[in-house]
Amino acid sequence: MPEYGYFLSCEQYGPAELVEQARMAEQAGFEALWISDHYHPWNGAQGQSAFVWSVIGALSEAVSLPVETAVTCPTVRMHPAVVAQAAATAAVMAEGGFRLGVGTGEALNEHILGDRWPPAHVRLEMLEEAIQVMRRLFTGKEVNHHGTHYTVENARLYTVPEEPVPIDVSGFGPKATSLAARVGDGYITMTPDEEMVTQYRKGGGGAKLVSGGTKVCFGHDREECVRTVHRLWYNEQLPGEMGQVLPTPRHFEQLEPLVTEDMVRDNVVCGDDADRHAATLREYADAGFDRVYVNQIGPDRRGFFDFYRTKVLPQLPH
Structure with missing residues (x-):
């Protein structure tokens, strides 16, 4: 049976608000936290983009819930050796309750230093090599690595x-x-x-952790909620590779x-x-x-949080 967690949005809320939401999530009965890792918000209306590693440090002191980045790109904007240090420190502060979620990223966040934004197949190669580097560093031994990237x-x-920090890999397509x-x-x-989950499990993932997330907009006026989502998160309805x-x-x-x-309503x-x-x-x-x-938009x-504590979470299989 699944566990249910709360998704903290660094694009929409400032650091203090994120920590307060984490406290409310724990009190409401959520069992884990995700937190996004962005340099920019998706649009100006969202209006925030805190440095996730600072927020994770605060979360480790404020709540006892496990935390995971969803997701960090350890390939362009930040070198995997630096991400490994950040993740290891986060895991120590969270007393082992930290997982590093990684993915191939978006140009929105990763091109800021003027680096070329590689095509998808190269980004996958870079991510695989980055994971190898970080795993070696998590051992606490000296690492020398001269790879392709x-x-x-x-x-x-x-x-x-x-224990080494678990690394979960994000994927939205077969490769x-x-x-x-x-x-x-x-x-x-x-x-x-379900097809992607089956591919993952049959392709070597076995019984390892599979995590997913969604955004909702709770409110008593449904049409006002639709307008709020359209104003803040219309980007999630864009097709194809534009997000990358x-x-x-x-x-x-x-x-x-x-x-x-x-489109939002549907x-x-x-x-x-x-x-x-x-x-x-x-x-x-x-x-x-x-x-x-x-995530609450x-x-x-x-x-x-009161709504989920009293009316939604009790309906769900645990």
Whole structure:
């Protein structure tokens, strides 16, 4: 049976708000936390983008829930040796309750230093090599690595957890899912796609952790919720590879007219129908997920947590 977690959005909320949401999530009965890792928000209306590693340090002191990045790109903006140090420290502070979620990233966050944004197949190669580097560093031994994409010389992490940090790999298509099955300690994907879960498990993932997440907008006025989602998160309704290749929030804002309120109404849970909220999360359970995370888009955070504590979580299989 799945565990249910809360998804903290660094793109929409400032650091203090994220920590307070984590406290409310724990009190409401959520069992784990996801937190996004961005340099930019998707658009200006979201308006935030805190440095995730600072927030994780605060979370480790504020709550006892396990935390995972969803997801970090350890390939372009940050060298895998630096990500490994950050992740190891986070795991020590969380007393082992930290997992590193990784993926191939988006140009939105990763091109900021002027590096070339590679095509998808190269990004997958870079991610695999980055995982190899980080795993070696998590041992606490000195690492020298001269690979296709990365060089590490005389690097050693002195602050490491008792057990190596688990690395879960994000995948939304067959190639990335295959990589997750081959090299990951777990698998992350955002839709309740039973075929992808089956591919992961049969491709080598076996019984390892499979996690997924969704965004909802709780509120008593459903149409106002639809408008809120359309204003803040229309980017999630954009098709194809635009999410991976567009370089700035401004470019995403230019595409807002492509997304209608009807698209939001059809694809995002809005309002206060507890059965609909529960049914959406149950789809992940039915598809074989082990952890399911949910994020509240709307402004009524206290109402959301009370609603899930009393009306939604009790309906779900645990």
